[in-house]
Amino acid sequence: PELGDLQASTFSSINNSDIVFNWGTGSQIIFNNSFSSKIEFYRNFPKLGYLSVISHIPCGRLLNEYCSNTSYDYSDLIDELKALDYIRFCKIIEKSKRDLLFFPGFDVNKFQYTNVPKITMKDIITYNPSELLCHWLNQYKIILDKLSSKEKISRPIKVIISGNLGGISKETIKLLNEIFPNNFNFNLSNNELAKSLLECANYS
Numbered sequence: 001p002e003l004g005d006l007q008a009s010t011f012s013s014i015n016n017s018d019i020v021f022n023w024g025t026g027s028q029i030i031f032n033n034s035f036s037s038k039i040e041f042y043r044n045f046p047k048l049g050y051l052s053v054i055s056h057i058p059c060g061r062l063l064n065e066y067c068s069n070t071s072y073d074y075s076d077l078i079d080e081l082k083a084l085d086y087i088r089f090c091k092i093i094e095k096s097k098r099d100l101l102f103f104p105g106f107d108v109n110k111f112q113y114t115n116v117p118k119i120t121m122k123d124i125i126t127y128n129p130s131e132l133l134c135h136w137l138n139q140y141k142i143i144l145d146k147l148s149s150k151e152k153i154s155r156p157i158k159v160i161i162s163g164n165l166g167g168i169s170k171e172t173i174k175l176l177n178e179i180f181p182n183n184f185n186f187n188l189s190n191n192e193l194a195k196s197l198l199e200c201a202n203y204s
Contacts, residue, residue, distance in 0.1 A: 013160040023163035027059035056105030080129040081171040086178040098135040162189045
């Protein structure tokens, strides 16, 4: 099968999990065949075949431009993440509705791709860091809640986060394990890029 950056960088992770959150400039949720997602968008992976993928979810570009246009930096966002817990997360989500899609991509609220986002970065920089971070992570919860409910999945689900985001990814793990159902288990990928590339190449 064709081999692209996404397949090469996440092969080791998706080969050893049910779901991968690939966090970079944009982000993707990749579903292994062990998770029957019935999504109509796919990428072809060596050995694994066609896997469902939702892509163009606001992530690294969102965080970078937020920091570039405010007085905050990544260390501030990391400190905010450390201070967040399940109760505060829920209060923030319930209190405010915040869109994050400021470029063509996947609209989690409409659960479809759009070329015409409703907001711009000028809107997003009015959010405080806690609002930004909670609604950023809530994008993934909305998607998985909807798909898990549809499939009535209760078995253990292993989710791997691929991508460092300047240290932010590591600080999300504790909160993700709190806000998702108990059958979801989140871990940060410990697979080096070179290893993933070699493993992927061996099957391509």
